[in-house]
Amino acid sequence: MRAADGTPLKVSIARAMRRNRLLALGLIAPLFFFILFSFIVPIVDMSLRSIDNSVVPGVLPNTTAALRDWDGEGLPPEATFAALAADINAGRESREIGKVATRLNYEVSGMRGTIMGTARKIARIEEGPYKEALIEANKDWGETETWLLLKRLSDPYTFGYYLNAVDMRFDSVGNVVAQPEFRQIYVNLFIRTLWMSLLITGLTILLGYPIAHLMATLPLRYSNLLMILVLLPFWTSLLVRTTAWIVMLQSEGVINSLMVWIGLIANDARPQLVHNKIGTIIAMTHILLPFMVLPLYSVMKTIPPSYMRAARSLGANQLTAFVRVYMPQTMAGVGAGCILVFILAIGYYITPELVGGTSGTLISNLIAYHMQQSLNWSLAAALGVILLGTVAALYFIYNRIVGIDNMKLG
């Protein structure tokens, strides 16, 4: 069969289809590239950074090569010392030695001083034997542990940051051991982040469900007013809402003063409501509430009131009708709201930073610390990857139990 212009119909259809496909691809291309470059590439880059250890083999290439054959007993041979002297000298000239110093200091405090101190004296060491000269420059080079550390960090990749992120470390011979108790922070923070996010999600259901129900059932002019009351804070800047909560909750603040004024509490026994986890929970619940109310409302809006009336006329009382007929139909909205609120809460940063004090900060605050202050970006990346993995795992479980197809955003 042929088309009007004489080409076979099959070819002509395929041509038309291809044009359509190209057109469709062209339409999604901007979004695809946006997501690729603003989302996927950074995440891959972050994951790579969390196992990256290129600094030590990069700046000390001769030393790491020489250490490969060392058995780890006693001190390495003179040739290795000579290689280290040459590497440190080159690193000092290229001004990259500081990166090694920073990297080693993450593992063992004081290594920064060892490396930089040696680098300052290295120019004076012109000829061998390098062993004595280096130990003279810094006695750490006479310790087997220092060399074991360098040998352990000779590979361009390491899982050390992940161990660090779960309060573990390599000991000097490379076994995985727990961090000393006074340095264990990350696991507790992950657990706290999880349970506080769950609690906040639960609170938003408790508070949001009745509001959404009211909005869905009231006559339009009242429900519109309620809708504006829900949306108004939603449109206000996050920072404004957070600092407003500080004003409300602080011990000389509105709520405490009001309670003192009506005689509920004594003036000198004002409870601490902010700069701790109570502050974080209150402020975050308020800020995330619209993310629960809106999906709930849009689902409830679609439930015909006749269902409830039918249940009543078939003999159910108000409560039974609500629990057995109404609530199951809102589950899609509850699921959507939970996922939204929980995933937002687990990565929340600015609110816990401002109102969290010490007991109410979350893992994201520590990630920010390592990004901005300690500059240990690899550890920040490892913590980020673990957080991302946790969210993905929870999402997978949720999908298994509830089923993502049963979720409705509107």
Next chain:
Amino acid sequence: MKNTLRYTTVGLAGVVAMAFGASAQAVDLNVVSWGGAYTASQLKAYHQPYMKANSDVKLNSLDYSGGLAEVRAQSEAGNVTWDLVDVVVADAIRGCDEGLFMEVDHDALLLPAPDGTPPTEDFLEGTLSDCFIPQIIYSFAFAYRTDAFKGEQPKTMADVFDLKKFPGKRTLQRSPVNNLEWALIADGVSVDDVYDVLDTPEGIERAFAKLGTIKSEVIWWTEGAVPAQLLADGEVVFGNGYNGRLFSAIEEEKQPLAMIWDGQVLDIDGWSIPAEGKNKEEVLEFVKFATDTQRLADQAKYISYGPARESSLPLVSKHAELGIDMEPHMPTKYADQGFLTNFQWWADNRDELNERFEAWLQQ
């Protein structure tokens, strides 16, 4: 119609070309600093007079919140857009070691004092380092609410740690830096021995133990504006912060606060030049002007930080707006009651102590 369009296009192109031509002559320098009252004092003392004298240079003032994260990110991305950064000395040393900042020869690049003293001798002892040109000496000191205690008022670091004599909440920076030193001083260690004691495991135990005695009453701050705010709100009775911020709370906002200079930690703030910056020549000209004797003294008219040059000290005059004598508000006046942070010690121990400090906070 067509002609009009053509003329407009040609005209527009001409205007655009002229604009580009003009900007090719003038140099834009991105100068980064801390923002707020501090940047304002720099604008008045350095930027504005310099731009008035050099019409071909345009200084863009940008704000950041400290640290090396941005400089390092720009360097890794291979696109350094900052020409000059205002940094604390600890970051300058670290950035210098990592090759982020350019090394400077102070005597060759900076102006001598009016009497001819070379810069290396004119800048206060211990303030110079390889990639760093000091501007001001600031301090971390405590202030307390004068209406909080009847009778005896707190005067020493030991008083800050004394919950019995001076009950109430305190606010401290959420960082082991300074707090460990203060705990030891409050525990009776003399200012000169602090780092010797801190360099032993027992010393660190002792510092954490002493800090533990007030832990229940401490609100930890991370943003520099917070302590003055908490003090003004009456949320805390003691607070430590940058002395300049506390000065403006006391003198400009007239809050009922007073300073405790005892145990103050002096620190240095100054300029560092990103090693891969694109306009080094022009930046060095500006730095030369901004760090001369008169300019450093001028900055103290707008903010209560001490100039880093010996020769600037006698020139420090009255506050430009308040008309009060600035000399009693200079941390350098009380230098003998405090000490200079030991940057090298902290550079070696900060990573570990910070984890330990965070873990200790959570306990």
